[in-house]
Amino acid sequence: MTLDMTVRPMRTGDINAAEALTGSTFHALDVATNPADWPAPEARSDDRRSAWRDRCAHFLAYDAPGCWVAEDDEGLVGVATSLRRETMWMLSSFAVRGGAQGKGVGSRLLEAALAYSQGCVRGMIDASQDPRAVRRYHQAGFTIHPHMLVHGVVDRSRIPVVEHVRDGSLGDLDLMNSIDRQTRDAAHLVDHEFMAAEFALRVVDDSTGSGYVYILPSGGAYLLAATNRRTASRLLWDALAAVPEGEQVTVDHLTGEQDWAIDVAMEARLSVYQRGYLALRFMKPPAPYVPSPHFL
Numbered sequence: 001m002t003l004d005m006t007v008r009p010m011r012t013g014d015i016n017a018a019e020a021l022t023g024s025t026f027h028a029l030d031v032a033t034n035p036a037d038w039p040a041p042e043a044r045s046d047d048r049r050s051a052w053r054d055r056c057a058h059f060l061a062y063d064a065p066g067c068w069v070a071e072d073d074e075g076l077v078g079v080a081t082s083l084r085r086e087t088m089w090m091l092s093s094f095a096v097r098g099g100a101q102g103k104g105v106g107s108r109l110l111e112a113a114l115a116y117s118q119g120c121v122r123g124m125i126d127a128s129q130d131p132r133a134v135r136r137y138h139q140a141g142f143t144i145h146p147h148m149l150v151h152g153v154v155d156r157s158r159i160p161v162v163e164h165v166r167d168g169s170l171g172d173l174d175l176m177n178s179i180d181r182q183t184r185d186a187a188h189l190v191d192h193e194f195m196a197a198e199f200a201l202r203v204v205d206d207s208t209g210s211g212y213v214y215i216l217p218s219g220g221a222y223l224l225a226a227t228n229r230r231t232a233s234r235l236l237w238d239a240l241a242a243v244p245e246g247e248q249v250t251v252d253h254l255t256g257e258q259d260w261a262i263d264v265a266m267e268a269r270l271s272v273y274q275r276g277y278l279a280l281r282f283m284k285p286p287a288p289y290v291p292s293p294h295f296l
């Protein structure tokens with residue numbers, strides 16, 4: 001059964017409703033797929049709601065033709081936001097209101113967002129557990145790579161002395177864009193400005209290698225890229241060392257190529273789980289690399 005609805009470009013006035021729709025849809029998915037031995041998923045906090053709205057405004061400023069909504073008589077039914085950086089297209093958010101799923105809305109939204117990928121050689125999507133999402137991405141020509149996540153309390157006695165990792169700033173923009181091109185073939189450009197304002201940034205640039213990590217407020221890596229595995233491991237240890245003592249940490253979005261990260265996690269006595277996928281078009285999983293869920 002298809003749904004009577006319209007797909008149109010997103011506007012600034014849609015941001016609040018889009019945040020509410022994605023918040024409730026992803027929370028429902030988290031509840032439905034939560035492993036029995038994990039704590040119950042929490043709804044998006046006020047801070048994360050505000051960050052979602054800011055990020056959406058950023059995409060509307062730089063990628064308006066990649067941002068779409070579907071609406072019916074009752075309001076928004078679905079949202080898709082996508083971005084394009086150099087030769088890479090990425091899907092940042094994709095959700096259809098509960099009750100309207102499985103009726104072709106997602107298919108229409110993804111088609112509109114994918115039109116913005118024209119001219120881009122490569123594509124990246126952080127895919128959820130939802131089999132409907134995976135089906136859509138596969139049909140759009142993406143290959144599907146399982147993600148692991150590591151979780152637990154870091155055994156601080158295992159943290160090695162990590163030298164030459166320093167605070168980063170936008171003065172490191174050229175360096176970070178260059179590392180991006182070496183690891184995933186496309187720089188993050190303006191997204192670095194957004195991320196540097198939101199997250200702590202740590203950088204390595206010495207004779208052994210270069211890399212950077214954006215660190216989540218709870219510790220752990222939000223986005224990590226490096227020119228070699230040893231540098232990537234140093235940055236991950238640095239991010240884990242930032243977790244307050246006794247607090248839980250999660251590092252997500254690790255494909256099988258990130259065995260350097262699994263080595264660090266095992267040494268730190270974290271537990272490994274599997275959740276979600278990295279969907280890729282015309283590229284292999286970047287490495288050593290931990291993608292951001294929103295800016296990939």
Ligand SMILES: CC(C)(COP(=O)(O)OP(=O)(O)OC[C@H]1O[C@@H](n2cnc3c(N)ncnc32)[C@H](O)[C@@H]1OP(=O)(O)O)[C@@H](O)C(=O)NCCC(=O)NCCS
Nearest residue numbers: 094095096101102103104105106107127128130131132133
């Ligand atoms: C993923 C999502 C956006 C897709 O939107 P949608 O409107 O439900 O998708 P569509 O109806 O266009 O397509 C769903 C496809 O999955 C198929 N499908 C439905 N249930 C399925 C299941 N349990 N297993 C596998 N495929 C399934 C449908 O048949 C359809 O494929 P087809 O068109 O080839 O027949 C939506 O389901 C959603 O919001 N899910 C929760 C949030 C989420 O996971 N977002 C993706 C983030 S990466």
